[in-house]
Ligand SMILES: O[C@H]1[C@H](O)[C@@H](O)[C@H](O)[C@@H](O)[C@H]1O
């Protein structure tokens with residue numbers, strides 16, 4: 291039986307295989323079965339499909355695109371880079387996310403802790419020996435605690451959604467790109483050319499990204515001296531940068547190390563996106579395993 295590929299952009303690892311039970315699901319070479327539709331019956335990341343979430347998600351992106359400017363990002367990075375808000379362990383943070391729902395996501399309305407565990411467990415099944423990648427799955431979205439009162443209760447547009455560079459032109463592949471024309475940087479010549487304030491090949495580390503949960507969690511991991519490999523930190527920092535890892539935009543800003551790390555981000559993205567489902571992971575059952583990983587790669591208490 292031939293498998294239908296409904297979404298054409300899975301990258302080179304996609305392989306068609308025979309699955310006895312379903313005509314529509316797609317198996318990747320790692321063994322992970324890609325669901326043919328999200329929990330709402332639509333393709334994943336279809337921002338135009340008429341669904342109960344569509345309007346809210348579009349309004350979210352309109353606000354995000356208007357407000358994420360170069361100056362805003364500089365200010366937020368300076369402020370949150372101090373890590374002087376809270377002290378807590380990574381697991382405590384996972385539990386805090388129980389109460390967070392992400393308004394930018396057309397594919398998921400489950401509590402975020404389920405998304406973290408679904409991602410991590412799916413990776414663990416296919417890559418049993420890469421424990422750093424399991425842990426990366428568990429923590430990649432913890433930066434969403436920025437929505438909570440003790441972290442300044444930032445609005446959704448300053449925490450979630452896809453990310454993109456500021457300080458240079460907004461690429462057309464960014465979701466709902468049309469709303470950028472109300473962003474002040476859009477008509478500022480210093481920031482609206484292909485390179486903007488950057489140099490070709492300068493490396494993503496030098497590029498300012500729209501402010502949100504990715505860059506914040508990267509700062510938390512780095513400043514608290516995590517021993518995760520550089521690919522893990524890269525995944526945390528750029529997992530929402532779909533214009534790059536899905537559409538290949540902004541590659542001219544990458545350096546060689548970014549190229550290497552991007553390979554792992556491509557692997558990770560499949561699990562981050564396609565593990566989203568209504569089937570819940572038993573938190574208490576898997577907790578001991580993840581606590582052991584946290585202990586291996588992080589100090590007990592972290593500054594946030
Ligand atoms: O709506 C989602 C969500 O906010 C994710 O956490 C982020 O990583 C994705 O890029 C975005 O599309």
Ligand SMILES: [Fe+2]
Nearest residue numbers: 430431529530
């Ligand atoms: Fe995310």
Ligand SMILES: [Fe+2]
Nearest residue numbers: 405430431562
């Ligand atoms: Fe995620």
